[in-house]
Amino acid sequence: MRDKIKLHLIVLAFVVVGEWIGVKQFNLGVGTIALFPILYVLIFGGIVSCPKFKLMTEKQMKSAATILGISFMLFVAKLGTMLGPSLPKIFEAGASLAFQEVGHVIGTIAIGLPIALLLGMKREAIGATFSIDREPNLAIIAEKYGADSPEGRGALGVYVCGTVFGAIYLALLAGFLGSLGILHPISLAMGAGVGSGSMMAAASGALAVTFPNDADDIALFAAAANLITTILGTYICVFFSLPVTARLYEWLEPKIGRNRLSVTKGGDES
Known part of the structure; x- marks a missing residue:
């Protein structure tokens, strides 16, 4: 139970920091690269889960993978509600x-x-x-x-x-x-x-x-x-x-x- 609470707190912290940073755009002349909150969160997650830093155990990372699957199911369900009326x-x-x-x-x-x-x-x-x-x-x-x-x-x-x-x-x-x-x-x-x-x-x-x-x-x-x-x-x-x-x-x-x-x-x- 403590592991799951820790995971949720980490995710919450990442979301808050990502939203605080907001969208950043860099003009490269021929186009623009946009950095937005989900990118920051992905990078933060990669750093935290790196075995070298020992910030998360293998058990916690497996739990995170399970929660991610559930989250994507909810995301797909939300998209499904958009697909129906727009068929x-x-x-x-x-x-x-x-x-x-x-x-x-x-x-x-x-x-x-x-x-x-x-x-x-x-x-x-x-x-x-x-x-x-x-x-x-x-x-x-x-x-x-x-x-x-x-x-x-x-x-x-x-x-x-x-x-x-x-x-x-x-x-x-x-x-x-x-x-x-x-x-x-x-x-x-x-x-x-x-x-x-x-x-x-x-x-x-x-x-x-x-x-x-x-x-x-x-x-x-x-x-x-x-x-x-x-x-x-x-x-x-x-x-x-x-x-x-x-x-x-x-x-x-x-x-x-x-x-x-x-x-x-x-x-x-x-």
Whole structure:
């Protein structure tokens, strides 16, 4: 009980400090980077949970992870109350919402796989680049190759990086792209729905700061895109993304792979 009280007090302190700091914007000439309370709280949480500082026990961090899951359920429920009354508006943008899934394929496979190979990754690159590697994608890789396979290690590595840095990265990127004034805020909101609740919340929050008049629509379309990505994206990963990534790996690795090693048919390096 004391552990949970301590966690709630820490969160309360972070929220108060984050709101006190408020939104800070830095002009970079070509655009603006917006820093807002959720970013500060994420950074504070990362510092407090760092094992080196011994400010929190492993038990407390596991409790925090459980509470986070419950919090996101409440957040999604709130978004659901916005989705229902706005279904006609979502249906009007149906093709656009479906088409945004293409961007995830291009970003992870067409761009991510060659970069991973140039950096020296082997079959880990398949698991790391066939998707953004959230929970459903980890299950797909574990079923296909095994959790302890090179592909499984690659997927898990991206999952961990996405969990630690994903929300911060997308919040900064969304705020910067929004400040350029090139893309419509709703299109950016659709792009925020990458299939991760925390990343979507961070990106849509940054966009809401940049476009305060469109805040409700940004939350609405980001949530709809995130839902479509979670449901439709799972099938796309199974029947398209993963097979295509594996084929591209076999074709690209001999050509651009760094420090190439002979790889057996089963996927183990000799």
